[in-house]
Amino acid sequence: MRAEPAVPADALALIRAPFEALGAETVDAPILQPLGLLLELAGEAMRARLFVVQSEGGEETCLRPDFTVPVVRQHLESGRSSGRYFYEGKAFRASPEPGRPDEFRQIGLERFDEQGASPVVADAEIALLAWRSALAGGRGDLSLWLGDIALFAAFIDALGLAEPLAARLKRVAARPRLLAAELARAEAPAPAAAEGARLAGLLSGLSEADAATVLEEMWALAGIDPVGGRSPADIAQRLIRRAEAAQAPALTPAQAEAIRAFLAIEDRPAAAFAAIKAIGGQRPGALDGALAAWDQRLTLLEQGEVPADRIRFAAALGHAFDYYDGLSFEIRSAALDPERAVAVGGRYDGLPARLGGAAGARAVGCMVRPWRAWAGGEA
Structure with a gap:
């Protein structure tokens, strides 16, 4: 296993400072995590990137690939309806690129709000937290890339699809391979049953x-x-x-083409949202609520001093785990491949309920990779 180099203490302190300023509760998470649960959340394709550990006759576990799921579980066990949790520690995922580290440091925060709380302000606050932390690392070439699984769901509603088909598309929205398979069904005859x-x-x-x-x-x-x-x-x-x-019925070729056009949108937010409206389908009004929420988020981000020319919207933006169901974002450096984001985050309101919590709670979080944020780090 290849470990990531250490970030100098003074640089690490600057990257950590925006998180510490919030006064959130500091938490840790067990190194070993349940394999089955993580595969359920990320899909079987994630198995190749996990370090599996199993004692003889014991349950299969894996080295902690991320902090979000463990922190959600701890929050649910606490019985609280809200909370903010700060973490810092090592995570473990096999790199798809030879020579890249499999063991790396993460700094992050998970925020849980009570049912009925408005998500828009919290979304902007979390994205701003990640931006300020990443910026503190000294790179001057950062950009904030935004996406929204909920906007994809609204777009599917705008197409006026049959309910079972619409539900299935929303379910695979954050899994590119499964979504591509659904789109391919529009062009191919149904195979014989295996x-x-x-x-x-x-x-x-x-x-x-x-x-x-x-x-x-x-x-x-x-x-x-x-x-x-x-x-x-x-x-x-x-x-x-x-x-x-x-x-279930498949998409028509025209419907599949509309979804592909949506997923291909990648531009400044105003231009991206105009393009989405232009292909809004049979019920374009279904997009109004989601797009209005974006107007508010963007205003808050600009008030938080994220330069407008550093913000992009990518309709297909997604992360390794498919529990995100609203805002998603990445902070990228022009010096690094887009697949190696400096920071990531997003909203995952449905995850606590999937892990046994009450439905309707609000949850959003972010994570920064200090070695990538530091100007003298990953190249």
Whole structure:
């Protein structure tokens, strides 16, 4: 495993200072995290980037790839309805680029607000926090890239699609590979049912509990000992979704082309939103609320002294984990590849509920990579 070099203490202190100024509660997270949960949130493709750890006969775990999920779990265990948590420590993900570090430092903050709290101001505050921290590292070539999963959902509503199809597209919005597969279905004839598809179809008529029981009985009869950290219920749910996707109507070529045009938009925010309105579909009014929220966010960002010429909007912006369901952002350096962001963050209101919390809570956070933020660091 290749470790990231250390940032000099004085530079690290400057990058950390905007977080410390908020007075948030300092938290840590266990190095070992449940593998099955993280794969459920990020998709099976993430497995290749995780460092898996398993004792004999024990549950599969992995080295902490990120702090957000562990901090959400700690917040839920506290029983609080709101809170702000600051963290700093090592995270571990295998780099897709040879020679790049697999072990690296993160500094971040997760913010949880009560149900009914307006997300727009919190979104801007978190993006400004990440911007100020990244800027403190001394790079003069930073830019703030914005995206919005909720705007994609509003665009899907504007197309007037059948509800099952619209719901499926929203579900895969943050997973580029799955979204591309949905778009490809508009051009290709439906394939013949494979063995796995027939099994998925059989399970789709059962409740989740009954489907999990059927799988367990099949494994027992075949003498199979399942591996991978996923429960029968998790596997059954995925098979049922696969069956639903195969049976549901596909996009028309025109609808697929409209979505591709949306995802290709990458420009200054005003130009990007004008382009989105221009392809607004059958119900363009469905975009009004999401676009009005962006007017307010941009005003707050500019008041926070993010130069307007450093802000870009990319409709397809996404992160490794698919729990983001609103604002998403990256801070990039012109000296680094766009895939190596200095900071990332976004809104994930649905994640606490997925982990057992109350529905309707608000959650947003950000993370800065000090080695990338520091002017003398990653190149």
